[in-house]
Amino acid sequence: MRVVPLLWVVLSASLVRAEPVDFVRDVQPIFRVHCYSCHGSEKQKSGLRLDIRSELLRGGDNYGPALIAKQAADSPVWQLVTSTDPSTQMPPEGPRLTARQVATLTDWINQGANWPDGADDARLEDKRDHWSFRPLTNPSVPTISIATWPRNTIDQFVMAQLDQAKLHPAPEADRVSWLRRVTLDLTGLPPTPQEVSAFVRDLDPKAYERVVDRLLASPRYGERWAQHWLDVVRYADTHGFEVNTERPHAWPYRDYVIDSLNRDTPYDQFVREQIAGDQLEQDSATGFLITASVLLPGQIGADEPSKRLARQDSLDEIVVNISQSFLGLSVGCARCHDHKFDPVSQQEYYALQAFVAGVEYADRDVRTPAALALKQEEIALKAEIEAINQQLSQLEPLARVETIPGRETSAQLNEETFDPLAVRYVRFTIHDSNHHPTLGLIEPCIDEFEILTDEPTPRNVALASLGTHVSASGSRTSEIHKLEHIHDGMYGNSRSWMSSEAGRGWVQFELPQAERVGKVRWSRDREGKFSDRLPTAFTLEAGPALDQMTTVVSQGVLRAPVNARRNTDRISPVTTRQVRFTIEATNNLEPCLDELEVWDSSGQNIALASAGAQVTSSGDNVTPDRHELRFLNDGVYGNSRSWMSSETGKGWVVVEFPQAKSIERIVWGRDRPGKFADRLPTEYRIEVGDASDEWQLVAGSMDRKPYLPTEMPAAGFSTSGLSPMEVTRANVLMDRKKQLEQQATMAAEGQKAFAGKFRDPDPIHRLHRGDPEQPKEPVVPAVPTVLGTLMLAADAGEPKRRLALADWIASPENPLTARVMVNRIWQGHFGTGIVETASDFGRTGTKPSHPALLDWLAGEFLRQGWSVKSMHRLIVLSATYRQSTQYQEAAAAQDADIRLLWRFPSRRLEAETIRDAMLSVNGQLNLKMGGRGFNLFNQRGGLSGFNPVESFQGDGLRRMIYAHKVRREREAVFGAFDCPDAGQSTARRRESTTPIQALNLFNSQFTIDQSVALADRMKKEAGDDLTAQIRQTYLWMVCREPETDELVEATAVVQQHGLATLCRALYNSNEFLFLP
Structure with a gap:
C-alpha cells in the first residue's frame, strides 16, 4: 500500500487535537457514511462488519482483527482508508475520507479505540439459538376439544393446533378411499379388486392394522419408499455434466436402499452403513457418498490447479450430500466464507471435509456372498478362456521379422506360376482385398479362374464344361454374381463370383482327374471396367488329394493390423531371460500399454510381477494410481492400471525373468477392456536378450497390415493366412471364447459397485475464498460446535474418520438426525413435511407447523429403535391420515395450504407411481427386483442427446425405480410429471400442472x-x-x-x-x- 504522503497530513492534523475522541459523536458517523454500505447489516464484503464492535475486532476473511487498539498504523482498517493503491484503498468508490476524518480515526485508535457498550448500530443475532439446534424435547400430550377423535398421539397434537385455529377435522374417509390411499402410499401400486372387496367385507376393528402390516411386509414397499430417498441423494446411473457417460455399477446402491427399507434396517444403522458400510459388511451402501455428478479424469484439465479444483468440487459434493441428507443443513456456503445464516464457520466446513478426505469416486469390488461366488465363477471362466487362448495361439501365424514381399495385383489379369505337379485339387484362399473408396473393406470378387496344364499348348481344366466341380467358403448370390460363373469361360463383372465375407474367402476346384499343372490365371474383371473388390493377398494350394495339398503361391499375406485391445506375437520357441518391447510410432501422443504378457512353452505368463519378473523402461509419464510402470505386469487390465511412456510416439520397456525360460508368445494391448484406443503403438519391435546386452529381433509390426486410423480392427484372433480347416477350427474356438467372455464379464460386473475407493486422507486446509490455490491453516476432522464436540487427531486413519462421523450423526444426542428423518416420512404421507423445507432445518428454512408433534415423533422414533416401518404404521393408522379430502370453505380461507391438516391433502401421484400403476392394472408389470436398470433411452453417441425408447417389453416393463437413470435427461412421457433429473438433490418434488402432461399421457405410444x-x-x-x-x-x-x-x-x-x-x-x- 502507498500511505506515506497521506500519513504526513494525518500526523500533522493529529498533533493539534487535544481532547479525547468520542466514538459515538466522532467516529461512528464516519463508518455510517463511508463503510456500512459494504460492511454493515446488509452486506459484509470480505466477511468484514463495522457496525458491531465484536465483528470489527474479529476481522474479515483477508486479515485478522481489523483494529489493534493504540496501534493505528498496524490496524488493517486504518491502512485501507489511508492507502493510495487503487486495488486496496477504501472506500473503493465515492468520496475518500478527508484528512480530518482520517486524523479522527487515527486518534481514536491510538487513544485505545474506546467503543462504549450499547453503541453498536445493530444487534448480532445468536445464530446458535435456533429451534433445530436445541436438544429434543419431550412434549406433554395436549388436552383437546374432541377427545373421541384421536386414534393415537399424533391426532392429539394435530387437534390441539386445530383447536387454537378454531377449526375442525374433516370426516373420516370411506374404507375404499383409505385403502387406495394407503396402498398407493406404501407400495406405489393400486389395490386389486380382490383386495378392495376383502377389506370392505372385513368389519373387524383390526382390519386397518392388518392391511398396513401386509403392505409394510411387501417387497413393493421398499421399491416405493426408496424413490423418496434416492431423490434426496440425487441417485443416477450416469456421471453427469456434458459427457454424461454411463455409471454402470451405480445400481447396487439403489438395491441396497430398497433392501434396507424392506428389512426395516434401524435408521441409525442405515446412516452408519451409508457413510462407513465398507467397515460394517455393507459394501454397496457407501455408494451414498458419491451419488453426485463428477468430472472424469479425461474431462479435467491436465494442469495441477485444475486437478486440485476438481478434487475440491468432489469433496464438496460429499460434504453437502451428508449434511443435507442426514442433518437437513446446507453447509455448502461455508466453502468460501462463514455461513451467513447458520452457525457453521468456514473452518468448521473444512473440518467436516476432513472426515471424508480419503474418499474417491470409483468402482469397488464388493464382498457380499453373492459377489464372492461370482468371483469364483469368474476365475473358472477365465481359466477356460485362457485354455482356448492357448489353442488359438497354435493357430496364430508365426511372426516374421522380414518385410513380406509382394506385388501389385491386377484387376484384369494375374498369372501365378509354380513348379509343375500332379494336381486334382486347387484352392485359392483370399486373405485381403483392396478397399472401396466409400464402403471400405468389402467382399472380394473374381470373374474367372483358370487352371492351366503344363504342356506346349496349355488347357484350361477348370472349366465346368469339362466336369470340374467348384465349392466356396460362401457366396453372395445375385443375378450377376454366382459361384458357377467363376469357371464358365465367360469374362466380366456380370459373370463373376463374389465372396460372402469382407476381405476374404476361398474357392476350391476338384478336377475330373489328376492333371499336371504349373500355372493358374485369374481376374477381377477381364474387361477392365471394375477394379474394386480386388484380392490383394492370397495363397494358392494344390495337390493330388485334399490331405496332400501344399502351398505353391503366397502373395502379400500379412498378419492382422494392431488393435487397442489384444495383440499376439507368436514366435518360434527361444530361450531368454529378457524381452524388450520397443515402440517406434503411435496413433497419437505418448504410447500406453495396459499389460505386457510373455508366455512360456508350458502356458504360463512369466512376465507377471507375482512370478518374480521385473520391469524397466525408457521413462514414465506417471499419474499416481493410474499410469505407473508397476502396472505393466500386475495382471490387471484397463487404462487405469497401465504404463505410459514419457516420450511422444516412442519408448521401450524391458521385462526380466528370474531365470532364462523358453518363450513362444508375447501378448500386449493398449486397453484390454476396449474403452480407450488412443496412444496405441502402431510400429514396434520385440527383441530377446541376456545380460550381455545383445538383442535378437523376434517379432514386430513389419509383417502386419498397416494400421489405418479410419478403421478400428477387431480385437483378438485373426484367421488371415489360415487354411479352411484351420479357419473352421478357429471359428469354433472363438465362438466358445465369446460365450465365455460374456459370462465372465457378467460375473465381473456383479462384483462391483460404484461405492467409492478409500485411501489415506488428503491433508485438508481452510481455503481462502474456497480457492485450492490459497490454502490457509490446516484443519483436523471435527463437527460444528453448535451440534457437538467431536474432534479427531490429524493422524486419525481413513476408516476411523468416517466411522466417527457416522456414529456422531446417528447418535440419539444429535438434535437433527431424528427430526429430519421423521419429517421426511411425514412429508411422504402428507405431501408436505412438518418442516416444509425438508433438507433445510437451518435459519433460512421454514419453521415447523407442529413443533411439539415433530419432537414427539422424533422421540417416538428413538423409542421404537429407529424403526422406519413403525413410523409409517403410526402415521397411516392415525385419524389425521384417515380423514377424507372434504373441502371446508372456512378452513380453506384460514389455511389454504392445509398446513394444519383439517383434511387429508390430496395430491397427484409421482411420475414413477403413475407408470407403475398403469402397468399394474393391465397385468403387464414385471416385478423382477434388483440388478442393472432397463433403458428409457437408446444408446447415444458422443455428445449427442439421448433418444427415448417408445415401446417397452420384458425388463422395460419393470417398476420405474429400476429404470437406468440418465442424469440431466427426463423420460419422454413421465418426465413431464415433475420427475427430477438427479442434477441436484430433490427434498420435495414440486407439483405442476401443464398441458404437456395431458398430451403425453393421452397420446404417447406407451x-x-x-x-x-x-x-x-x-x-x-x-x-x-x-x-x-x-x-x-x-x-x-x-x-x-x-x-x-x-x-x-x-x-x-x-x-x-x-x-x-x-x-x-x-x-x-x-x-x-x-x-x-
Whole structure:
C-alpha cells in the first residue's frame, strides 16, 4: 500500500487535537457514511462488519482483527482508508475520507479505540439459538376439544393446533378411499379388486392394522419408499455434466436402499452403513457418498490447479450430500466464507471435509456372498478362456521379422506360376482385398479362374464344361454374381463370383482327374471396367488329394493390423531371460500399454510381477494410481492400471525373468477392456536378450497390415493366412471364447459397485475464498460446535474418520438426525413435511407447523429403535391420515395450504407411481427386483442427446425405480410429471400442472400400448359382455363400479371406439392419477 504522503497530513492534523475522541459523536458517523454500505447489516464484503464492535475486532476473511487498539498504523482498517493503491484503498468508490476524518480515526485508535457498550448500530443475532439446534424435547400430550377423535398421539397434537385455529377435522374417509390411499402410499401400486372387496367385507376393528402390516411386509414397499430417498441423494446411473457417460455399477446402491427399507434396517444403522458400510459388511451402501455428478479424469484439465479444483468440487459434493441428507443443513456456503445464516464457520466446513478426505469416486469390488461366488465363477471362466487362448495361439501365424514381399495385383489379369505337379485339387484362399473408396473393406470378387496344364499348348481344366466341380467358403448370390460363373469361360463383372465375407474367402476346384499343372490365371474383371473388390493377398494350394495339398503361391499375406485391445506375437520357441518391447510410432501422443504378457512353452505368463519378473523402461509419464510402470505386469487390465511412456510416439520397456525360460508368445494391448484406443503403438519391435546386452529381433509390426486410423480392427484372433480347416477350427474356438467372455464379464460386473475407493486422507486446509490455490491453516476432522464436540487427531486413519462421523450423526444426542428423518416420512404421507423445507432445518428454512408433534415423533422414533416401518404404521393408522379430502370453505380461507391438516391433502401421484400403476392394472408389470436398470433411452453417441425408447417389453416393463437413470435427461412421457433429473438433490418434488402432461399421457405410444393391454385383460376376465367389461375396468382402475350415468357414457364410447379408448381415458382421469 502507498500511505506515506497521506500519513504526513494525518500526523500533522493529529498533533493539534487535544481532547479525547468520542466514538459515538466522532467516529461512528464516519463508518455510517463511508463503510456500512459494504460492511454493515446488509452486506459484509470480505466477511468484514463495522457496525458491531465484536465483528470489527474479529476481522474479515483477508486479515485478522481489523483494529489493534493504540496501534493505528498496524490496524488493517486504518491502512485501507489511508492507502493510495487503487486495488486496496477504501472506500473503493465515492468520496475518500478527508484528512480530518482520517486524523479522527487515527486518534481514536491510538487513544485505545474506546467503543462504549450499547453503541453498536445493530444487534448480532445468536445464530446458535435456533429451534433445530436445541436438544429434543419431550412434549406433554395436549388436552383437546374432541377427545373421541384421536386414534393415537399424533391426532392429539394435530387437534390441539386445530383447536387454537378454531377449526375442525374433516370426516373420516370411506374404507375404499383409505385403502387406495394407503396402498398407493406404501407400495406405489393400486389395490386389486380382490383386495378392495376383502377389506370392505372385513368389519373387524383390526382390519386397518392388518392391511398396513401386509403392505409394510411387501417387497413393493421398499421399491416405493426408496424413490423418496434416492431423490434426496440425487441417485443416477450416469456421471453427469456434458459427457454424461454411463455409471454402470451405480445400481447396487439403489438395491441396497430398497433392501434396507424392506428389512426395516434401524435408521441409525442405515446412516452408519451409508457413510462407513465398507467397515460394517455393507459394501454397496457407501455408494451414498458419491451419488453426485463428477468430472472424469479425461474431462479435467491436465494442469495441477485444475486437478486440485476438481478434487475440491468432489469433496464438496460429499460434504453437502451428508449434511443435507442426514442433518437437513446446507453447509455448502461455508466453502468460501462463514455461513451467513447458520452457525457453521468456514473452518468448521473444512473440518467436516476432513472426515471424508480419503474418499474417491470409483468402482469397488464388493464382498457380499453373492459377489464372492461370482468371483469364483469368474476365475473358472477365465481359466477356460485362457485354455482356448492357448489353442488359438497354435493357430496364430508365426511372426516374421522380414518385410513380406509382394506385388501389385491386377484387376484384369494375374498369372501365378509354380513348379509343375500332379494336381486334382486347387484352392485359392483370399486373405485381403483392396478397399472401396466409400464402403471400405468389402467382399472380394473374381470373374474367372483358370487352371492351366503344363504342356506346349496349355488347357484350361477348370472349366465346368469339362466336369470340374467348384465349392466356396460362401457366396453372395445375385443375378450377376454366382459361384458357377467363376469357371464358365465367360469374362466380366456380370459373370463373376463374389465372396460372402469382407476381405476374404476361398474357392476350391476338384478336377475330373489328376492333371499336371504349373500355372493358374485369374481376374477381377477381364474387361477392365471394375477394379474394386480386388484380392490383394492370397495363397494358392494344390495337390493330388485334399490331405496332400501344399502351398505353391503366397502373395502379400500379412498378419492382422494392431488393435487397442489384444495383440499376439507368436514366435518360434527361444530361450531368454529378457524381452524388450520397443515402440517406434503411435496413433497419437505418448504410447500406453495396459499389460505386457510373455508366455512360456508350458502356458504360463512369466512376465507377471507375482512370478518374480521385473520391469524397466525408457521413462514414465506417471499419474499416481493410474499410469505407473508397476502396472505393466500386475495382471490387471484397463487404462487405469497401465504404463505410459514419457516420450511422444516412442519408448521401450524391458521385462526380466528370474531365470532364462523358453518363450513362444508375447501378448500386449493398449486397453484390454476396449474403452480407450488412443496412444496405441502402431510400429514396434520385440527383441530377446541376456545380460550381455545383445538383442535378437523376434517379432514386430513389419509383417502386419498397416494400421489405418479410419478403421478400428477387431480385437483378438485373426484367421488371415489360415487354411479352411484351420479357419473352421478357429471359428469354433472363438465362438466358445465369446460365450465365455460374456459370462465372465457378467460375473465381473456383479462384483462391483460404484461405492467409492478409500485411501489415506488428503491433508485438508481452510481455503481462502474456497480457492485450492490459497490454502490457509490446516484443519483436523471435527463437527460444528453448535451440534457437538467431536474432534479427531490429524493422524486419525481413513476408516476411523468416517466411522466417527457416522456414529456422531446417528447418535440419539444429535438434535437433527431424528427430526429430519421423521419429517421426511411425514412429508411422504402428507405431501408436505412438518418442516416444509425438508433438507433445510437451518435459519433460512421454514419453521415447523407442529413443533411439539415433530419432537414427539422424533422421540417416538428413538423409542421404537429407529424403526422406519413403525413410523409409517403410526402415521397411516392415525385419524389425521384417515380423514377424507372434504373441502371446508372456512378452513380453506384460514389455511389454504392445509398446513394444519383439517383434511387429508390430496395430491397427484409421482411420475414413477403413475407408470407403475398403469402397468399394474393391465397385468403387464414385471416385478423382477434388483440388478442393472432397463433403458428409457437408446444408446447415444458422443455428445449427442439421448433418444427415448417408445415401446417397452420384458425388463422395460419393470417398476420405474429400476429404470437406468440418465442424469440431466427426463423420460419422454413421465418426465413431464415433475420427475427430477438427479442434477441436484430433490427434498420435495414440486407439483405442476401443464398441458404437456395431458398430451403425453393421452397420446404417447406407451399409453396406447398399455390401454390395449388393459382392454385385452378386461375382456379375458369379464368375457364378451360389454357392461361386465366396463365394470371390471372401473374396479381395476379406480376401485369402484361406474355410476349409472358413467356406465351409459362409457358404453357409448366403447361401442363407437372400443374398450381400449375407455381405458386410455381412465388412465388420464384425476381419480386414477390422484390420491383419494
